[in-house]
Amino acid sequence: MRLVHIIIxxxxxxxxxxxxxxxxxxxxxxIAIAKGFAALGVALLLRAGMISIGHAMFYAVGAYTAAFxxxxxxxxxxxxxxxxxxxxxxxxxxxxxxxLVRYRAIFFAMLNLAISMVVFALASxxxxxxxxxxxxxxxxxxxxxxxxxxxxxxxxxxxxxxTLAVSIGYLVYRYLKSPLGHALASIHTNEVRLEYLGVSAxxxxxxxxxxxxxxxxxxxxxAAVSIGHVLPEYAxxxxxxxxVLTAVLGGIGGVVGPFIGSIFLExxxxxxxxxxxxxxxxxxxxxLLIVIFFLPRGLxxxxxxxxxxxEDKL
Amino acid sequence: xxxxxxxxxDRCWITNCSGFFMTQTLIPLLVDALANAALIFFxxxxxxxxxxxxRILNVAHGSFYSIGAYVAxxxxxxxxxxxxxxxxxxxxxxxxxxxxxxxFGPLIEHTLIRWTYGKSEAVQILVxxxxxxxxxxxxxxxxxxxxxxxxxxMSLLGVSEIGGIIYLNYQLVLVGxxxxxxxxxxxxxxxxxxxRLLTAVVADREVSLAMxxxxxxxxxxxxxxxxxxxxxxxxxxxxxxxxxxxxxADTMVLAFAVAAIGGLxxxxxxxxxxxxxxxxxxxxxxxxxxxxxxxxxxVMVVVLSIxxxxxxxxxxxRRI
Numbered sequence: 001m002r003l004v005h006i007i008i009x010x011x012x013x014x015x016x017x018x019x020x021x022x023x024x025x026x027x028x029x030x031i032a033i034a035k036g037f038a039a040l041g042v043a044l045l046l047r048a049g050m051i052s053i054g055h056a057m058f059y060a061v062g063a064y065t066a067a068f069x070x071x072x073x074x075x076x077x078x079x080x081x082x083x084x085x086x087x088x089x090x091x092x093x094x095x096x097x098x099x100l101v102r103y104r105a106i107f108f109a110m111l112n113l114a115i116s117m118v119v120f121a122l123a124s125x126x127x128x129x130x131x132x133x134x135x136x137x138x139x140x141x142x143x144x145x146x147x148x149x150x151x152x153x154x155x156x157x158x159x160x161x162x163t164l165a166v167s168i169g170y171l172v173y174r175y176l177k178s179p180l181g182h183a184l185a186s187i188h189t190n191e192v193r194l195e196y197l198g199v200s201a202x203x204x205x206x207x208x209x210x211x212x213x214x215x216x217x218x219x220x221x222x223a224a225v226s227i228g229h230v231l232p233e234y235a236x237x238x239x240x241x242x243x244v245l246t247a248v249l250g251g252i253g254g255v256v257g258p259f260i261g262s263i264f265l266e267x268x269x270x271x272x273x274x275x276x277x278x279x280x281x282x283x284x285x286x287x288l289l290i291v292i293f294f295l296p297r298g299l300x301x302x303x304x305x306x307x308x309x310x311e312d313k314l
Numbered sequence: 315x316x317x318x319x320x321x322x323x324d325r326c327w328i329t330n331c332s333g334f335f336m337t338q339t340l341i342p343l344l345v346d347a348l349a350n351a352a353l354i355f356f357x358x359x360x361x362x363x364x365x366x367x368x369r370i371l372n373v374a375h376g377s378f379y380s381i382g383a384y385v386a387x388x389x390x391x392x393x394x395x396x397x398x399x400x401x402x403x404x405x406x407x408x409x410x411x412x413x414x415x416x417x418f419g420p421l422i423e424h425t426l427i428r429w430t431y432g433k434s435e436a437v438q439i440l441v442x443x444x445x446x447x448x449x450x451x452x453x454x455x456x457x458x459x460x461x462x463x464x465x466x467x468m469s470l471l472g473v474s475e476i477g478g479i480i481y482l483n484y485q486l487v488l489v490g491x492x493x494x495x496x497x498x499x500x501x502x503x504x505x506x507x508x509x510r511l512l513t514a515v516v517a518d519r520e521v522s523l524a525m526x527x528x529x530x531x532x533x534x535x536x537x538x539x540x541x542x543x544x545x546x547x548x549x550x551x552x553x554x555x556x557x558x559x560x561x562x563a564d565t566m567v568l569a570f571a572v573a574a575i576g577g578l579x580x581x582x583x584x585x586x587x588x589x590x591x592x593x594x595x596x597x598x599x600x601x602x603x604x605x606x607x608x609x610x611x612x613v614m615v616v617v618l619s620i621x622x623x624x625x626x627x628x629x630x631x632r633r634i
Contacts, residue, residue, distance in 0.1 A: 117607070284444075285451075
């Protein structure tokens with residue numbers, strides 16, 4: 001076991017124990033994990049040198065799926081909500097990805113942004129289906145027939161989210177170590193050579209896009225059941241920007257980076273919201289610039305050894 | 315099927331129109347679309363110009379539009395409030411665009427943008443996106459979250475009636491100004507020394523540098539001009555609509571859609587695309603209001619699926 005693994009294990013344990021000592025952090029950490037999932041999705045694409053300023057749309061798809069099941073279809077089981085949110089966001093990712101992964105760099109970034117703005121506009125315009133700008137209320141889910149009250153559910157949800165983060169995080173780690181994951185990173189370094197090797201860059205990217213959309217979807221579903229309310233703002237571009245910032249701040253070198261970034265940012269946010277709520281975008285923008293200028297490998301770069309091929313850098 | 319027939323009866327479509335619909339509805343719609351196109355054109359052409367010279371997509375470009383709008387609206391309200399002659403609000407529109415360009419152009423190009431030359435596109439997008447976030451809150455801080463509205467220039471110009479249809483004169487002024495900017499840019503690029511130097515830098519950066527062109531100065535000129543055009547678009551938009559937070563993001567995406575449809579780096583392409591997008595938007599508002607925000611992006615998706623480099627764009631070989 002390398003040092004970095006021990007640090008990660010200790011970190012996860014600390015996160016698991018913190019709410020026992022400081023209960024008010026439970027909600028903050030649940031949201032941090034939810035956003036960490038979305039940031040991990042963005043980070044996957046960043047490894048291929050592709051930047052999506054629209055991933056909040058998949059976050060919203062996950063959140064709205066969970067809300068829909070609860071309010072309109074009467075499905076209140078947490079597992080069903082999370083699973084269907086995953087499937088719906090994966091499906092959306094597949095449909096949009098088939099079109100989007102043909103584009104690179106600027107076009108990819110801006111088309112993602114454009115489509116996410118369409119999703120935002122549709123979510124806020126169609127009152128009959130999405131509740132418009134009022135959004136939808138999400139009932140407290142049941143867990144395999146057990147209907148806990150809100151505080152108990154929140155605690156259960158936190159540990160479910162943490163377990164999911166560890167298990168899905170491990171799966172993503174295996175994915176990045178697999179040939180498919182290495183092919184993804186090589187799109188950044190040398191796409192033409194990848195194609196000469198007989199690997200379809202389109203298929204590699206589409207797989208990554210679907211995975212990244214699913215990750216954002218799970219995050220959205222967790223956030224929806226935790227907050228208990230979904231709004232069109234889930235798909236707004238500032239949210240997408242937040243995910244990109246989280247991924248870059250945490251570092252894209254490993255699976256843990258985006259979660260570190262997310263927990264860091266959410267903690268800072270929960271403090272800053274009392275003093276500087278209006279300047280939050282400005283703080284985020286400045287933080288983004290500082291990280292790009294001085295810390296291109298993110299916070300994760302501080303604990304992980306430098307990779308020789310530079311695939312952990314932007 | 316029945317719905318379709320009855321729909322054609324009360325609102326016939328362009329190809330099959332009775333004269334009444336043509337003059338009473340279609341022409342004002344067209345004027346509206348052209349005035350809208352003019353505003354979008356100012357921003358999109360700035361974006362495309364900066365992209366072709368600097369090879370950077372400035373994600374903060376839309377912010378200069380909204381800053382220009384805020385400055386123009388505040389200046390207009392101030393001129394009216396001190397009791398100065400109201401016609402002064404016209405030069406104030408141009409002045410505010412120039413002010414924004416002089417203030418932000420060289421400063422931002424020198425500090426942030428210059429640092430990203432030669433870096434990967436992800437870094438360039440992230441840096442300008444960071445700048446965009448900062449500028450958004452800066453506007454909120456300086457101008458508040460209330461919508462600002464200064465319609466003096468529009469009400470001063472009044473309306474004119476041609477063939478029984480009433481036009482806002484201001485809309486005609488907008489279209490005229492857009493044509494002037496289009497022609498002016500062409501003359502500037504083709505027939506002035508600076509314009510030709512810019513063309514040389516666009517064609518081949520390294521050779522231009524080797525030939526003794528001060529490329530850094532060219533970048534600064536192009537960037538400042540881009541900021542000026544964006545701010546001009548914002549300033550000219552204020553008499554027709556209010557300025558509120560969130561304008562920058564919407565404008566940025568719209569400007570990108572237009573620039574991408576026309577082909578990034580193509581001035582004439584941007585003009586044509588602006589007209590297409592504005593038409594789509596106006597028709598959507600008229601026939602399906604729920605889709606008005608979505609229409610430009612549907613056009614973009616359709617155009618880019620058929621021509622990935624836009625209408626006027628040329629395919630580039632992929633970088634190795």
